[in-house]
Amino acid sequence: xxxxxxxxxxxxxxxxxxxxxxxxxxxxxxxxxxxxxxxxxxxxxxxxxxxxxxxxxxxxxxxxxxxxxxxxxxxxxxxxxxxxxxxxxxxxxxxxxxxxxxxxxxxxxxxxxxxxxxxxxxxxxxxxxxxxxxxxxxxxxxxxxxxxxxxxxxxxxxxxxxxxxxxxxxxxxxxxxxxxxxxxxx
Numbered sequence: 001x002x003x004x005x006x007x008x009x010x011x012x013x014x015x016x017x018x019x020x021x022x023x024x025x026x027x028x029x030x031x032x033x034x035x036x037x038x039x040x041x042x043x044x045x046x047x048x049x050x051x052x053x054x055x056x057x058x059x060x061x062x063x064x065x066x067x068x069x070x071x072x073x074x075x076x077x078x079x080x081x082x083x084x085x086x087x088x089x090x091x092x093x094x095x096x097x098x099x100x101x102x103x104x105x106x107x108x109x110x111x112x113x114x115x116x117x118x119x120x121x122x123x124x125x126x127x128x129x130x131x132x133x134x135x136x137x138x139x140x141x142x143x144x145x146x147x148x149x150x151x152x153x154x155x156x157x158x159x160x161x162x163x164x165x166x167x168x169x170x171x172x173x174x175x176x177x178x179x180x181x182x183x184x185x186x
Contacts, residue, residue: 001135002161003099007033009138010068010095010156013146018184019066020053022046022073026097030068031169038183041169041176047076050084050094057089057151060184064091064146071098071112078120085125090149094121095142099160121153129153 003025011033020040021027026049027041040056042049053067074081074096084092098112122129127150130141138156145152171179 001158003158004161005135006156006158009135013142017064017066018056020049022049022069026068026070028166032166037179040180043173047073050080054084057092067094069096072110074117081121081124084151092151093145095154097156099158118155126151126153131155133157
């Protein structure tokens, strides 16, 4: 399955939950498919989406919070998996699109082909950690985690397929922050 196919399956499943996106391909693809005020797009800060998502989840315990991450971002901030597990927010769903490359910077290989990130998350203490390899398995896995206590981890294995023509997020960092903050105030 291609990463674009995973996004086409995943994005329609989002409701009004706050979603923190990793930088690069992750935020660009999501932005091009469905821009929402409740989307926080990381612009250039690699590895920090999960930390921000954790903060939002702790501040909004009554609402599910989703982190859309990439394998390279998780590898960059591996310690955040332990921090999330230690804090144990029941409302956090951590989704990782794993294409085994740093795609938006030139497809340099990551090490996720040798490091099963879903097993790392489970070993760190995530309540649930699932892995899917097929498009048709995304929806049932995501819905299961959305209807369970977390923290939960969903690894979606995909082939690299980033289209460099996919536009960048056009909102400024200040606009992204203001929109997101306004959406989570309610």
